[in-house]
Amino acid sequence: MTHQATVVTQAPRPLDAEQAQELRELFIxxxxxxxNLQELTYFxxxxxxxxxxxxQLQIRPTxxxxxxxxxxxxxxxxxxxxxxxxxxxxAITALGESLAQACIDxxxxxxxxxxxxxxxxxxxxxxxxxxxxxxxxDLQDSLNYVPTLCEAAFNLHNTTVTGNFKSGLDLCSGFGLxxxxxxxxxxxxxxxxxxxxAAEFAAFNAALNGQPPIxxxxxxxxxxxxxxxxxxxxxxxxxxxxxxxxxxxxxxxKPLDELFEVLIRSAHQHLNDGGVFQTIGEWVEFSxxxxxxxxxTWTANSGCCVWVLTANRYLPSTYADIALRQSIVDEAQRLAxxxxxxxxxxxxxxxxxxxxxxxxxxxxxxxxxxTTKLSQALNQPVGKDVLEGFDVRELLNDEDWLIKIQSRxxxxxxxxxxxxxxxxHLGRWKTTSIELATTSGLVVAMNVDQxxxxxxxQFDGVRxxxxxxxxxxxxxxxxxxxxxKGLHIASSMLKTGAxxxxxxx
Numbered sequence: 001m002t003h004q005a006t007v008v009t010q011a012p013r014p015l016d017a018e019q020a021q022e023l024r025e026l027f028i029x030x031x032x033x034x035x036n037l038q039e040l041t042y043f044x045x046x047x048x049x050x051x052x053x054x055x056q057l058q059i060r061p062t063x064x065x066x067x068x069x070x071x072x073x074x075x076x077x078x079x080x081x082x083x084x085x086x087x088x089x090x091a092i093t094a095l096g097e098s099l100a101q102a103c104i105d106x107x108x109x110x111x112x113x114x115x116x117x118x119x120x121x122x123x124x125x126x127x128x129x130x131x132x133x134x135x136x137x138d139l140q141d142s143l144n145y146v147p148t149l150c151e152a153a154f155n156l157h158n159t160t161v162t163g164n165f166k167s168g169l170d171l172c173s174g175f176g177l178x179x180x181x182x183x184x185x186x187x188x189x190x191x192x193x194x195x196x197x198a199a200e201f202a203a204f205n206a207a208l209n210g211q212p213p214i215x216x217x218x219x220x221x222x223x224x225x226x227x228x229x230x231x232x233x234x235x236x237x238x239x240x241x242x243x244x245x246x247x248x249x250x251x252x253x254k255p256l257d258e259l260f261e262v263l264i265r266s267a268h269q270h271l272n273d274g275g276v277f278q279t280i281g282e283w284v285e286f287s288x289x290x291x292x293x294x295x296x297t298w299t300a301n302s303g304c305c306v307w308v309l310t311a312n313r314y315l316p317s318t319y320a321d322i323a324l325r326q327s328i329v330d331e332a333q334r335l336a337x338x339x340x341x342x343x344x345x346x347x348x349x350x351x352x353x354x355x356x357x358x359x360x361x362x363x364x365x366x367x368x369x370x371t372t373k374l375s376q377a378l379n380q381p382v383g384k385d386v387l388e389g390f391d392v393r394e395l396l397n398d399e400d401w402l403i404k405i406q407s408r409x410x411x412x413x414x415x416x417x418x419x420x421x422x423x424x425h426l427g428r429w430k431t432t433s434i435e436l437a438t439t440s441g442l443v444v445a446m447n448v449d450q451x452x453x454x455x456x457x458q459f460d461g462v463r464x465x466x467x468x469x470x471x472x473x474x475x476x477x478x479x480x481x482x483x484x485k486g487l488h489i490a491s492s493m494l495k496t497g498a499x500x501x502x503x504x505x
Contacts, residue, residue, distance in 0.1 A: 011146070011197050011204065012108045012119065012131060012200075012204050013107055013204070014206075014207035015102060015204075016207075019102045020207055021210060022099055022102075023208070024210070027124065027129055030069050030076065032076055032077070032080075032124055034125060036068070036073070037081055037124065040060065040073075040077065041056070044154070045123070045150055046082065046121055046135045047135065048135050048136055048137045049134055049136050050138060051329060052082055056082075057084065071094075072093065072094040075090060075091060075093065075094035076094050076095075079091065079094075079116070079118045080121055081122075081123070083121050083136070085112070085115040085117040086115065087114060087115055087116075088114050088116050100116065104116070108120050108122075118134065119134070120132060120133065120134065121133070121134055121135060122208075123148055125181075126157075126181075128180055128181060128205075129205075130176070130177050130180065131175060131201060131204055131208060132148035132174075133145055133147065135147070135148050137326075143195075144195055145197075145248070146197050146198055146249075147249050147250075148175070152239075152280050153174070153178075153236050154378075155378045156234060156236050156279070156357065157181060158379070158380060158382060159309075159378060159386055160181065160182070160232075160278065160383050161232065161276050161278065161383045163232075163387070165230075165232045167186060167230045167232070168185075168188070168189045168231065168233070169190050169230045169232070170190070170191040170192070171221070171234065171237070171263075171267075171279075172192070172236055172237045172238065173192060174193060174195075174198055174201075174236065174249060175198065175201040175202070176198070176202030176206070176214060177205075179202055179206075179216075180202075180206055180209055183206070183212070186231070189214050189215065190214070190217065190228075190230075191215070191216045192218070192219060192221075192224045192225060193218065195249070196218045199218055202214045202216040203216060221237075221263065221266075222270060228270065229272045229275070231274070231275045231276075232276050233267055233278070234278055235263065235279040236279070236280055237252075237260065238250055238253065239252050239257075239259070239280070239281035239282045240323050241284065242323070242341065243340060243341055243344035256348060256350070257281075260281040263279060264279070264298040264299060264358060265298050265299075265302075268303065271304070271360070272362070273364065274361070274363070275362050276361045277304075277361075278358070278359045279358050281355070281358070282353055282354065283295065283353070284348075284350045284352070285351050286348075286351060287351045291354060295308060295358075295369075303362055303363065303367065304360040304361055304363065305360070305361050305363050305367055305368050305369075305394065306358065306360050307358075307386075308356060308357070308358050308369075309359075309442065310354060310355075310356040310371055310374065311356045311374050311377075312354070313353070314353050315352055316341065316342050316345035316346070319345075320338045321334070324338060359390070361390050363394070366399075368393060368397045370393060370495075372442070372496075373444070374442065375437065375443050376443040380440070382442055386442070389442065389495075389497075391501070392494050392495060393495065395408075396494070396495065401491070402484070402487060405487060405490070405491060406464065406487070407464055407465070407466065408465050408501065409464055409465070410459040410468070410490065410499045410500065410502060411459055411500055412456055412498065412499060415439035416437070416439070416456075417436070417438075418453070419434070420433070421433045421434075434447065434450065434453060436453075438497045441497055444497055446496050451476060452493070454472060454475060454476060455469070455489055455493075456493060456498060458471045458475075459490070465490055468490070469486035469487060473486065
């Protein structure tokens with residue numbers, strides 16, 4: 001695999017407060033938002049500039065975007081989303097003379113002949129604007145490269161827990177998305193990365209978003225904060241498992257998932273009481289070994305409750321193909337690399353590769369370990385749902401949970417959907433399966449029967465669990481002996497998110 005030695009592009013210099021505000025206001029005014037970019041370009045994250053086609057650069061406005069100046073928006077999308085040059089006079093119509101010059105002075109744009117050439121990308125994420133290096137396949141495995149938003153960073157951002165924290169750490173920070181986002185809920189934020197240019201982008205992005213400077217440290221993993229603890233740690237490490245152990249932002253530089261294991265085993269040591277560590281990554285499943293039991297050994301004796309949200313499970317050949325498509329265009333070369341990777345996994349007895357999110361919360365109570373399978377991508381912030389999930393599991397893992405849950409009030413989750421399959425049998429429709437799926441928060445699908453569906457109908461946020469279960473028993477003519485089973489079903493539905501703790505409880 002080709003590996004470049006360095007990235008020569010200099011990181012941009014922070015804009016002053018007035019210039020940064022002017023650029024933010026321009027982006028907002030013309031609709032340069034995450035949702036609009038997806039709607040106009042059909043991309044969730046920026047595609048590589050060096051493989052994008054002219055057809056993909058064409059903006060097709062929709063009726064919903066009529067309130068925006070699409071011509072100006074298209075220019076800024078070409079510059080800062082696709083990373084493509086624009087004729088100087090054309091760029092001025094979108095940016096204005098003074099702001100365009102400010103972008104040139106800061107190193108965000110460069111004038112080459114009659115064109116303005118972008119030196120960085122700017123990606124809108126919620127109400128933030130985040131700069132990074134250009135998205136180019138010939139740079140993305142280079143040393144000192146600072147990548148733009150990827151699906152992993154996006155998912156980690158959407159699951160970041162919310163609250164009021166004294167201290168937060170963005171570990172393996174890259175361009176500083178999580179550090180900048182944490183500034184609104186942490187009194188003090190630190191960002192660490194092995195790449196020294198990451199600190200420069202963190203400074204630029206804090207200024208771009210009108211925030212105070214971030215403490216940005218350079219060093220390997222947790223070494224720069226070896227003697228410190230935090231209330232919130234968020235980490236998007238290089239986790240792609242590969243046979244070469246390349247040290248870049250994408251690839252895990254240790255054999256198999258060793259780097260991810262070391263991170264999980266050590267991060268809890270840097271948590272304050274009640275603190276949360278969350279990360280996204282990938283881990284292997286060895287032939288003949290339960291992967292959940294393996295992860296449990298990573299978190300044993302950590303003093304933390306552990307919640308694993310699994311997103312995918314790939315066979316080695318599929319995993320290699322997906323990973324290599326991001327950096328190899330030539331099909332023959334890619335297929336040869338896929339075969340080499342597959343041999344590497346086979347020699348290591350790797351049966352599959354899992355991906356997902358791992359959350360750890362330090363506790364003085366009972367520690368537990370649970371896994372949940374996500375049924376859909378995380379396209380909206382669910383940090384509050386993650387914390388509620390911890391609170392629910394803390395309640396249900398208490399020794400006296402059967403007694404405590406009876407006095408709680410539950411309510412069916414907003415937007416809970418039901419899909420029912422029936423077949424015609426002996427002159428009538430017979431229900432063969434019922435699936436419930438949450439549509440907000442942590443999206444989970446579950447198969448239930450008619451009894452569970454009837455039980456859910458009893459939870460209105462007014463009755464206690466005790467009252468709801470007794471009502472269910474009466475409605476279904478079930479004996480009192482089924483009461484405890486009803487409590488167990490209610491607790492199971494509470495874990496999946498089909499039931500929620502009532503806000504007044």
